[in-house]
Amino acid sequence: MFLSLSGIRKQFGDHVAVHSFDLDAAEGEFVSFLGPSGCGKTTTLRMIAGFELPDAGSIRIAGEEIGRVPANRRNVGMVFQSYALFPNMSVADNIAFGLKMRKVPAAERKARVAELLELIHLPQSGGKYPYELSGGMQQRVALARALAIRPRVLLLDEPLSALDAKIRLSLRQEIRAIQRQLGITTVYVTHDQEEALSLSDRIVVMSQGRIEQTGTPSEIYNAPATEFVARFVGTLNLLPATVTDAASGRVRIAGRELRAASAVEAPSGSSATVALRPEAIVIGDGGSEANRLDGSVSDVTFLGSIVRIRVRVEGVDAVVALDTFNNPHEAPPRIGDHLRLAFPPEALLVLPHAPDAGPVAGDESLAPA
Amino acid sequence: MTAAVTAPRRRRRWGSPWAWLIFLLGVSYFVIPLIATIEFSLRAAYKDPVTGEFIRPSLAAYELVLKDPKFVGGLLTSFRIALITIAVSLLLLVPTAYWVRLKVPRARPVVELITLMPFVIPPVVLVFGLIRIYAPPPLAFLNSTFGTEAVLVGAYVVLSFPYMYRAVDTGLSTIDLRTLTEAAQSLGAGWPRVLWSVIFPNLRGALLSGAFLTLAIVMGEYTIASFMGTKTFGPYLSLLGQNKAYEPAAGSIISFAITWAAMFAIVIIGRANRGRTQPAGAP
Amino acid sequence: MTAGSATSEAPGIRPAPRRVPLAWLGLLPFLLFSAGFLLLPIAFLVIGSFQTSTGEPTLENYSGLGDPYIVAAFWNSVTVSLISAVGGGIGGFLLAAAVVRGGLPRPLRTGLLTFSGVASNFAGVPLALAFVFTIGNNGLITLILKDVFGVSLKATGFTIYSQLGIALVYLYFQLPLMLLIVAPAIEGLRREWREAAENMGATGRQYWRHIAFPILLPTLLGTTILLFGNAFGAQATAFQLTGGTIPLVPVVIGAQIRGDVLRNQGLGYAMAMGMVLVMGVMILVYVWLRRRSERWLRS
Structure with a gap:
């Protein structure tokens, strides 16, 4: 298994956010965590990213244990609900940021940025600033930024929930298309069942820190376990x-x-x-x-x-x-x-x-x- | 959201040593002059009336200033002028801010520009202009005590503009002015009644904050008062500072105490106000 | 509402266009007051600065600003303001960063912010006196240095009655003002920015260098400029401290008010205008920088 979580547990004070989480995702698989607010899906995602450290359990990518590796050395890409673009940098600089941190030569950075701008259909926008872009465009840039470092796993935390309905639909398809094209292992957190059903290879339905059911969209929809x-x-x-x-x-x-x-x-x-x-x-x-x-x-x-x-x-x-x-x-x-x-x-x-x-x-x- | 529950990450229990170092340096800078002033104010010797011995440290300096009719008089004058300033400032700015919001929003830039001007006009320049206008005839107000105090109040009201107008305007923005006004009018209230019974009470917190800030500023003000020759607290303290040794230290401590009390009042009002409005505002 | 609009006396809520001039009348008290105590006095100075003592129009007053004494006063003011603004800017930022991001116990931070609200209004006579009692000739620290450490403050060349000394005193209200404006800005740095940076491989230092600091920069610069204006306009503190031995612009203007020390009314007005101009430019730059950072953060 490419991405493997086993026995993950996380507690904040007295509140157990995630009880015992197990997941095995194959390389290139698109997995969604689906559940209402506070079900532990975002916390689980943040543990994969390294923003939270699990209290117990192990997280492996391609067999390598990363549960204790600092976030800045995990090489996973993250897209945030609020875009989190750096407001002081142009679109191109935002996308190039991860490469710069990895000391990639400038010429190579430039080529990679151009490539990614092409991928998100914003080839002309490299010089613009985040505040000049619509929410949907900002989120596409954020996606490009996360992909620029060629992450082993792509994490998306409710990437569409700040957008309005129409853009949500088109961007959803775009995300899926890009994911297929790159064949990147993806974990997608959402509270929107339609999003999860239409995007995923597999869905993990969560409630109150526990997994309710893991299965394909058709299994989840046609044969709900609970x-x-x-x-x-x-x-x-x-x-x-x-x-x-x-x-x-x-x-x-x-x-x-x-x-x-x-x-x-x-x-x-x-x-x-x-x-x-x-x-x-x-x-x-x-x-x-x-x-x-x-x-x-x-x-x-x-x-x-x-x-x-x-x-x-x-x-x-x-x-x-x-x-x-x-x-x-x-x-x-x-x-x-x-x-x-x-x-x-x-x-x-x-x-x-x-x-x-x-x-x-x-x-x-x-x-x- | 799960994120809301998330604790700040990797925060060391006692904070970083650098933060402590900077914090302690800052606190020393702020506290040492206060301690030094207190220490200085206690250096005045107290002569025991029975034995004739001199006792240090003592509160003799405080006793001296508090028995000094000019010091107490200055303090009271400043307090009286502060109260009048606050009253005039409120009576002028609340109706104006209300009127701008409700009836002439187009006037907002003009009014805001005027209320922010004191940030650009230093007191020394303002008093320069005031003296040139109100000292010579035909408007020789500065020749009488009453006229001088009136001009002084006028100047202080102007100084309070930036703080007071912002406080009032922010306060107004939190209440639904139009609905409240319409509701009051539908019950038969006229404009003065609407302002007095509906708008003022709803702005209480904001107005009190502005008022105490004005109090703090007026109580210690020196520049304008001294050039106008009024016998307020600031100029008298300055005079003491030039002529006496320990009394000015005691006077400074009293002045700090007044500023502190005013500012604490603001903080407490802020807390009480939050407590009062929050349950109603929460869904 | 129906009852209200039925009575002819009650003014309508939405004014008809032809009633707009009437609505402006409601601002009359405010406008008259401002005219009497703010606009006319300033206008008087403006006009006076372009007139000779006999009322003839002239630009002489402004060329008179080239007088070495006045140039020195402006130079002193700029020096003091610059030292206290840069010192207050850097110190206030470090303090804000320490209390907001340093992980200090929360009550300490609340306490410091409350204190800053007070101390940013501490300017004036008592403040000057407090520093005289601290590092003046007989001040507590001066005495401790002399008695305990055998160091004479005078011998080091430092005195509170110098430019550096005045700047040191000004810091007492500059630091808190900076802290009060910058602390919320540091708090406004979104957690996601840090996480996104980390996610892409940045260390904490790189995050500060490439993201946090550039985002804060307009606020830091703008507030430092505000501090400059703040110090530039302060008269009471400097006057109490030096009694006019170091000519600063507000002190010279003050002397001009008390008596015609410049031997020229108009020159005093021109000096006041010069001061307003400096303050005005500072505020404009501040507003401009502020807009810039707000525009960034709007997205």
């Missing part, structure tokens, strides 16, 4: 349920018997949380194998090509959101309409109940609007 992951990632609908028959994967919601595709881990009779993906739900009776729920429409949101309908399920205090494609010839349901919803057993995930999961943002606030 209720926290289900809530935090994507737009899953969550419903309270009781396990009636664990072996055959049967649960009860609002007096209705529903089937999952496989056996349930939780014992029969225990309560559980059921997750439904909105894109798997259809209006109507569905196929013969389908699970069904009844409810009334509480809200209809027109999102362009998609119409999102929220349905209050009868008998439980829960709202289920589903997406239908916009059909100009068919009027969407109106608020108050009674609807029957159907979904296949594969779309139903039974999550183990985590009573101490702590406060978790509801799916509505995290749904991409």
Whole structure:
């Protein structure tokens, strides 16, 4: 493994920021740390950079232990949320700074700066000062600056969260393209699940200093390991349920018997949380194998090509959101309409109940609007 | 953010030795003259009325200055002039700053330029001009004690402009002037009432800071007062310094104490004010 | 609000364009006061500096500034101001760096900053006296040096009644002023800059040399210039200390106010204008440097 963290722990006073962190990343892999504020993702990143020293555990790059190496000798590149460009230096000087510290000859520095300016599509901006650039441009310069020293690992700490939505999207694609082009091992910290899903080879979901799940975007999204992951990632609908028959994967919601595709881990009779993906739900009776729920429409949101309908399920205090494609010839349901919803057993995930999961943002606030 | 929890890195528990060295040098420079002045003020001998012996160190110098009617008179005059200066400064600058913010924002550069001018005009130049205008007729105010004090107050108000206007303006920027004014007016209050009952109380902290700073400056002011020939504290202390040995030391210590008290008042007001506004301001 | 605007007496909140001149009337008390106690006196000096004693327009007064005595006064003032500004600038910066970044216990730093707020206003008679009691002929330090170490301060050639001595006294308000302005600037150095520098291989020294110091430089220079103006305008301290034996510009102007020592009214005005000019230029440079660093830090 190229970048390897094992048993990393960090404590600030009484507060344990990171409990026990393990990660193995292959060379060229793009790994995201995803989680809410204060989950320990940034602290972990800062330990890789050398700004914090771990209390326990080891950090290795290409087999070399770097946990105690000073930050200025680690040769990892870092991009900060606030850009952190040096305001007294031109763009070119900012990019060349690391090379200057390494006593690279001036001519070579110049060539490398030109190369990087080309890479970030700002070939003419070398003489400008940071305050003359927009936020997006500044962050591209910061990326170039971090890459200039040909770091072994690239670290990005919420690089897009200070930018506005449109630039965030385009810069996201640019970062991914540059990363692929250079094949550089990258760790990306974010609290935005969409960013993590679209960028990463692998995602580490964190909460309260612990890893909740590590997996590919598809694994994280389609098979969340915990209720926290289900809530935090994507737009899953969550419903309270009781396990009636664990072996055959049967649960009860609002007096209705529903089937999952496989056996349930939780014992029969225990309560559980059921997750439904909105894109798997259809209006109507569905196929013969389908699970069904009844409810009334509480809200209809027109999102362009998609119409999102929220349905209050009868008998439980829960709202289920589903997406239908916009059909100009068919009027969407109106608020108050009674609807029957159907979904296949594969779309139903039974999550183990985590009573101490702590406060978790509801799916509505995290749904991409 | 996790970052917010992060402790400063690699900070040695007791700080760097260089920092200590610089700090101690600085503190010695600041403290030694104070100690020397105190020591000097205690050198005056006290004659025991019974035995006739001379006792040193003693508080005799303090006793002398505090029994000196001119010293106490100067102190009181300075205090009175400081209070009048503060009152005039507030009455002049609060409505002006308020008016500029609310009604004539275009006048802001003009008003700011005027209030900053005392930074460029040294007191000695200001008093030069004042004397040339107010000593000869037709405006010979400086011929009477009252007229002189009036001009002195005018000069001190000008000296207070930079501090006071900034304090008031910063204070105003923290409250929603327009809404408060509209709310007060909707309840039937006229302009004077709005200023007195709504704006002044909301600016209390800022105004008190400006007021105490003005107090500190006026209490020790020498240049303008001495050229105008008023019998305030500064010129009298200067006179003492030329003619007496130990009394001026005692006088200086008293002067420092007054400045300190005024400045401490500002700090305490600042703290109390923060305590008062923070819970309301926090989300 | 509806009630307020319904009454015809209550002035509207948003003035209609035609009422703007009326709104300016609200500034009348302030403008009149400033005219009486600031603008007219200065205008009087300005006009007087371009007039002969009989009121004829002339530039003679300004050419009179070339008089050796006046040149010496300006030269003395510049020397004293320069020493105290550079000394205060460097010392104040070191002190600020020590208390902000030196890892000293927090109460010490709060204490020093509070003290600085007071001491930056300590100029004047008491300050001059305090130094006389310290290193004057009978001062505490003078006596200790003589009695304990057998060193005569006089023999070293140093006296408080010299240019260097005056500058040393001025430091008492210069250092705190520098500290008060520079400490927040040092605090404003963002942690990410240091981390970014470190991340790219810079040592702590290289970070200071290439990043922190250049970022602070406009503030340091600007404040030093402010200190220069501050010292240049100080009259009371110098007068109390030297009683006019060392001619400084404010002291000479003071003497001119008391009696016509220059044998020419207009020359005194011109000297005052020269002083205002020096102060004005200093403030302008300060403002310009300040803008520059604010522009950098805005991003």
